[in-house]
Amino acid sequence: MNTKESLTRFVKPDDPDLALPQILDGELGDSEGTRHLVLVLIDGLGWWNLQEYLSxxxxxxxxxKGELRDGVAQKVGEADTARSVFPSTTAAAITSLLTGLAPGAHNMLSYQVFDPEVRKRFNLISFEGYPGVVEQFQPQPTWFERLAARGETSFALGPKKFIGGGLTRAALRGGKYVASESLEARARDAARVASEGRFTYYYMAEVDHAGHGHGVGSDTWLAALEEADRAVGVLLNELPSGTELIVTADHGMLNTSAEETYDLATNHESRHIVNVSGEGRVLHLRVELQDVAIVARTVEKALAEFSPDSHVFTRAEAKGLFEAYNGVSVSRGDLLGDLVIVSGGSAQVLDSRFFKEQTFHMVGVHGGLSEIEMRVPLLKYRS
Known part of the structure; x- marks a missing residue:
């Protein structure tokens, strides 16, 4: 499966792959499991992105391939894949991975939401502009908190700028945060603290950032992939004996273009849209109740010509979609739009009245249901 058509096809709701929220269950679910576990998350490095540029x-x-240790072939590793959550976007996926719960349970339902309780639109990475308490918006315990309740130590490793950030408080609270800027320094930190606690989480953002700005396969993206790969090598060389390692990602990424981007502001019924949130691959529209049907019809008609694989869902239908793909109902359905657009192919839908111009210039995107966005690596190793 490596053609563009097959990779942009929607994953089926009953896809048998292990879902992100389940990955840590077997490793951390009880006090008799793995003694030391290091989880490396390479943001944005989907399975098919990695396969295409594996060299x-x-x-x-x-x-x-299970070939490690000074170039000598040994079956010491295990390669597999896992499936991201819907939407396949960072805030939803990382929180799902680190709580063991689907987005419908922890409320991290998109990159950006409009919360009618506070009448604010904000992104779930920084929570900038959110007047409430992050820990109340996302009230579910993280794996770090669950381990702490059992008297076990855990660590979260990432850049200094994320200390105290919104997503950090939503998904990493309960762990000891260790900040470092270079990936190789972070790898050494991960190896150093691995024997001091039950769980160490090591985050890399560089591949995702390069993909958004320059596209998957660009020189900048390839350099970021090489840097991430070197850091994993440093970690492997320095891991304490008997440590379990998992390397995975939160989602994959595909490239889009200006020609594949539909601007809702150009639609003649856009005057009925009062707010827009989400992101280009899964967009949430707020519409006055009496105008929902007319907006749905007009947008569906426009997309039928522009991107036939894209779909418009009512809130009730979107709740069903979340439940079908994540196995859990959405506890706060009011965070979903009155209409939700899920883009197909390599298209995206935005609205220039609500999104900055730089968003329209993003090359790499994710969030949708396609194979390339949803399938992620699940690589295991014991030192």
């Missing part, structure tokens, strides 16, 4: 990632390639 740029020799360490990950050897992990996949």
């Amino acid at each position: 740029y990632a020799p360490t990950l390639r050897r992990l996949i």
